[in-house]
Every structure is written in structure tokens, then in C-alpha cells.
Amino acid sequence: MRRILEYQKARSIDEALALWREAPSARYLAGGTDLLPRARAGGASPGRLVDIKGIPELAAIEELPSGDIAIGAAVSVAAVAAHPAVRRRFPALALCASALGSYPLRHRATVAGNICNASPCADTAAALLCLDAYVRCASPSGTRRISIHEWFLGPGQTSLAPGELAVAVELPAAAAGGRAELGRISRRQGVDIATVAVLLVAVPGADRRHRVAMLSVAPTPRRVPEAEDLLDRMGASAAAQAAQAAMSAAQPIDDVRGSAAYRREMVGVLLQRAARALGAD
């Protein structure tokens, strides 16, 4: 059975929104690396796909006068990972972007698509959570910014309204300049999603000097303030306690990639390794 009945390429944000309003089961298509396999596999047929890659303002990485960086929703993960300002100022995102999928997949996948897909293992989500990112969204009623901390509602669920389009991911200047360490366990190094992953970001001088996020151990990617508090107060000497706090905060499940017990244990191991590597202080 044919599941994709119609392909439309939008030339502007307004045109994309209008194309969705005509066919409200439609999906916006960015990289398609999650959407196309799912559209073929089953579930509700999207019918219409609205390709957003031809919208000029979605195709760029922009350095704003405020020092923020805005990543257009159609920018590939590979372009983000290679972007000099992202690498220099937001290494956590460059690191997570480089860990996503495979070399060819990274040329198609997008950061916006990664978080709209809202998998608990979304690699770039770990960085966006640690960087306190915002998602700029467009709908017929106007534009709004959604904090990444209010974005993920559950597996595959976000706070985007029906028909609302994520147009850019914004990295606030306040989180720039840190160092990052990613611990990521998967069955093989390329392509496979994380069985469990922990990202530790150290941002010297920020109100919150240590930021921790974990993947694949909760219904959504999750920040771990419980562990951050300990690291901020006591530095590297608190690594073992922070690991315990992260293990307590994790709500992992058993699945084909690993057991809940293994995942919980690895959260602690990965956080301690990351703290050691960064010399958390």
C-alpha cells in the first residue's frame, strides 16, 4: 500500500504552514532519516509530505549580534558538527552531532528533526538540554520560542502544536565556552542508537557550572540537576556521589539493547568517567 501520496516542496515558511493546513495529517520533511522509514513501516499514513529544505531561512547557521547561534531546521547534522563557531563555542553540540547515526546519515539528518522525533536517545538533545537551548517555532498565529526544557513530553511527543513548524534551534550565548565529554554505549560504534549515554558539560563562570544530561534511560532525554548540584558544590571529589544521584534519577527500561539494571549501572560509570576526563572542579 502506498503510504506517501503526495510530495510538496515549500518555498517559504508561510507556504509550508498553508500546505499543512490543507492536509492536516501531513508531516514536515527535513532530513527524512526517521520519517521515511517510519512512513514506510506502518502506523498512520502521513499522506502528504511537506519538504522544508527549500526554505532559504531554514538552511543557514546564523551568529546573532547577541552571541546566540541559530541553527535553521533544514541544516544537516554534519554541517552543525563541522561549523567553526559551533565547534569553538558550543563543543557539546558538535560532539553529540558527530555521534549521531553514520557519516552518510549525518548529511541528511537535522538537529531540528532529531528533537522533533523526540526519541529518548536523541543524541543532539543531550547537548541542547545542557546548553539551555530554545526552539523557534512558526504557526499561523505567529512565532514563539519554546525552551528545550519544556519541549519533550514523552517518547515521540513534543510540545509543538499540530501543524506548528520548528524553524530554528537557538543556542544562547550564556552557555557558550564550555568543555564537554560524552560517554555513549551502543552495540556498535557507527549507526546504532545509544543504549545509554551521559553528557557532562563544564561551563566555567556560568551560574550552573556543571551540566549533565542522559539518554535512553527515561521516557525523554533528561537533564540531571541532582548530579549537577553535587558537582557544582564539591567538584571532582563528588563524582561518585553525582554518579549515585544520576543512577537514582534514571528510569530505564529493559529492551533489546540492554537491561534496565545495566543501563542504570552504566549511567554511573559514564558520569564518573566524564567527570574524570574533564577534571570537574
Add this chain to the structure above:
Amino acid sequence: MGIPIRVMVNGQLESLQVEPDESLLAMLRERLDLTGAKEGCNEGECGACVVLLDGKAVNACLVLAAEADGREVTTIEGLGRAGALHPLQRAFLAHQAVQCGFCTPGMVMTAAALLRENPDPSEAEIRTALSGNLCRCTGYRQILDAVLTAAKEMRAAGERSPR
């Protein structure tokens, strides 16, 4: 309902009517008889279908044919030809980096894209680039050696991999 597209494939302009759910891979194989790119998993996990889209390695199974409108595609058939093989193709033969051959076009195209971006990759960089290309026959040692050899040869010749 066909979608009219114009796409440059291996240097030749093709005007086609494609279906909305048709993948670039299906278009290449079934409309253009370019069967070098293979369908392995059809979900971006195996790399057997890798081609170059505007010079970048992509999984052709995850690109809609309609998305290729106005773009340039290079397949293994466009990389070299009989009697004038690409250095990567020669090196794969010299190192016997082929057993059943199903993964080979994807391996070669991924490596070709890598060498365009990075003419002098370390072995670790080659491993990272090829980690999305599965081979179930040979093991990867000969493949890594072939890419290293081709990179060296191409640097010596000062030639660039064609799109």
C-alpha cells in the same frame, strides 16, 4: 500522479516523472538501470545504497526521488569506467577488498566522499566514515588498506575525486 523532476545523474541530465513515495535508490535502479547502488536494509542502516548527492555521501534509500530535483547525483557507475577505473576502484581490486561485492559500491562511494573532504584521512577517520557501511564477508582490514592506498595515490597524482 507523477512528479516531474530534472536531475543530473553521472553527468547526464535526466527528465523523469517520479512517484511521491519513490526513493532515489528505486529511481536509479528501476528507471535508469543503474544497479550499482544496492538495496540492503532500505532504512539507512547498512550503507549499501550510498551515492553522492551534490558531492555528499547519502543513503539513497532515505532520499525521495522528488528531493533530487535540480541536484547532481553520482553513482558507482559514474565514478570510473571500464579501462579507466577510479583509484579507489583499483585499490579495492589490488587489496582484494571485495568478496560477495554487495556492499562494495556503497563502500567505494562513501570513501570517495570522504577523500573529497579529507584527502589525507587517518585510519581512525576512515573507520568513522565507513562505520555506516556494513560488510558481512571480508572483514574490514582490506577495505581500510584499500582506502589508505587510494588516498595516497590520489595525493601523489594531485587528482581530485570527481563528483
